Amino acid sequence: MNEAAPAPVVARNRAAWVEAKAGDAATLAKALQIVERPFEALPAGSVLVEVKGTGVNPSDVKAVLGAMPQAVWPRIPGRDYAGIVVQGPAELIGKEVWGSGGGELGIRRDGGHAAYLVLDAAHVHEKPANITLLEAGAIGVPFVTAWEGLHEAGGVQNGDIVLVLGANGKVGEAASQIAAMSGAAHIFGVERKAETFRGHVEVDMIDASSTDIAAYVRDKTHGHGADIVFNTVGSPYFEAANKAMAILGRQIFISTIDRAVPFDIFQFYRGRHRFIGVDTLALDQAQSGAILDSMKPGFESGALRPFPVKPDHVYPLARAAEAYRAVLDGASDRVVLDPSV
Numbered sequence: 001m002n003e004a005a006p007a008p009v010v011a012r013n014r015a016a017w018v019e020a021k022a023g024d025a026a027t028l029a030k031a032l033q034i035v036e037r038p039f040e041a042l043p044a045g046s047v048l049v050e051v052k053g054t055g056v057n058p059s060d061v062k063a064v065l066g067a068m069p070q071a072v073w074p075r076i077p078g079r080d081y082a083g084i085v086v087q088g089p090a091e092l093i094g095k096e097v098w099g100s101g102g103g104e105l106g107i108r109r110d111g112g113h114a115a116y117l118v119l120d121a122a123h124v125h126e127k128p129a130n131i132t133l134l135e136a137g138a139i140g141v142p143f144v145t146a147w148e149g150l151h152e153a154g155g156v157q158n159g160d161i162v163l164v165l166g167a168n169g170k171v172g173e174a175a176s177q178i179a180a181m182s183g184a185a186h187i188f189g190v191e192r193k194a195e196t197f198r199g200h201v202e203v204d205m206i207d208a209s210s211t212d213i214a215a216y217v218r219d220k221t222h223g224h225g226a227d228i229v230f231n232t233v234g235s236p237y238f239e240a241a242n243k244a245m246a247i248l249g250r251q252i253f254i255s256t257i258d259r260a261v262p263f264d265i266f267q268f269y270r271g272r273h274r275f276i277g278v279d280t281l282a283l284d285q286a287q288s289g290a291i292l293d294s295m296k297p298g299f300e301s302g303a304l305r306p307f308p309v310k311p312d313h314v315y316p317l318a319r320a321a322e323a324y325r326a327v328l329d330g331a332s333d334r335v336v337l338d339p340s341v
Contacts, residue, residue: 009048009087012036014339015114016320019074021066025328029321031064032077039116047088047121049097053137053309054112055080056323056335059281063107064324070281072108078337079105080140081112082133088121098127098292100140102283112137113320115339123285125292128299134314135306138334139299141280142307144291146174146230149252149278150182151291153228158183161221163213163244164203165190166232170307170334171254173199175230178295181303188217188226190237198332200305214243225249235261242267250274307334316341 014036022031042048057079063071082098099119105111110118127136149171150156162179166172167189179187180201189203190213197203206216218225225246231237234256241251242264249271267273280288298304310333315323317339327335 010039010116012038013114013116014317015076015110016078016317016337017074018064018077021071021073022064023066025065025325028061028064028324028328032321032324034318034320042087042118045121047085047092047119047124049081049083049117049119049124050086051081051083051112051115051117051137051339052133053082053135054078054337054339055138055140056113056320056327056337057141058327059141060106060111060113061324061327065328068107068281070103070107075106076110076112076114077106078111078113079107080137081105081117082127082136083117084133085124086116092121092124095124096127096129096133096136097124098136098139099123099125099285100144100280100288100292101285102144102288103281104285107281113317113337113339115317120285123289125289125296128296130302131299131306132309134309134336134338138307138309138336140288140292142170143174143178143295143304144283144288145171145254145278145280146178147291147295148280148283149230149254149276150175150178150228152276152278153250153252153274156182156184156228159185160227161186161188161217161224161246163188163190163217163226163229163241164232165229165237165241167191167203167205168195168198168332169232172230172232173197173307175232176203177201177304178298179228181298186221188220208237208240213237213240217244221246228252233257235259242271242273245271245273248272248274250276252276252278254278309334309336314338
């Protein structure tokens with residue numbers, strides 16, 4: 001006879017809830033409601049995680065605004081989480097875990113912007129002990145995207161020249177950290193105006209408003225160019241990035257503004273270049289978890305560091321709509337929900 005599923009340790013879950021996509025920024029707050037939903041019995045092989053930190057990603061906001069056709073409604077949004085296992089297999093109770101759901105959590109099923117999250121026990125991973133739960137909850141999508149892009153491009157080899165376009169964005173910052181940890185000889189970063197790099201590694205920043213990107217990179221590398229270009233912005237830097245690429249250079253794309261761009265086929269094949277497209281929505285929880293496990297030693301050693309989580313960028317669940325609005329308005333620091341307050 002089958003055993004009955006264990007009763008939940010909590011009867012109701014307080015969560016951000018989206019019944020249907022907002023459609024535009026004006027209706028964002030109305031679409032994002034805070035509700036209490038009843039828990040059913042925990043499915044066999046599952047765990048219940050009390051969420052202590054969950055980043056608000058641009059993709060979370062885009063999904064609620066209806067810009068991501070993969071999103072299924074109604075549901076709880078939120079692709080990333082960190083928390084404590086409070087129910088499930090005995091060996092997991094009390095573990096501090098982190099995760100990122102790829103195209104699952106917060107996209108096709110309930111995600112992390114809630115007090116509690118039900119997960120398959122096989123998909124929980126212990127976070128690095130030396131970072132906080134708030135920090136762990138803010139790592140997911142940006143670092144997973146950066147790691148996946150560099151991995152798909154063959155990885156950063158010792159001595160490589162790396163150019164990161166949009167270096168002070170969260171994916172750009174993560175990519176720069178991973179490149180430095182992997183032995184890049186020189187990392188260039190580009191922004192639209194003069195900025196210093198916000199991360200802890202050494203990045204040679206280029207002001208795109210006043211500097212020829214390709215000429216600068218080639219001058220600094222004695223004509224060699226960039227072995228890897230991580231283009232987090234897409235079309236605005238497409239031409240300059242192509243001109244900056246070394247022979248056998250690889251360019252990674254994760255986003256764009258314009259979908260169609262002029263393309264010099266001659267330059268492409270004479271340079272023996274490679275273009276790599278990365279879409280973390282194609283990853284599942286197992287794949288995202290494996291990437292986090294791969295990065296874990298880097299965080300434990302200090303070679304990788306979490307994004308600073310500033311107190312004025314941490315929001316209680318009741319103010320989730322404000323947090324979403326801050327991301328929509330272009331917050332430069334990581335925005336995090338703390339459902340425990």
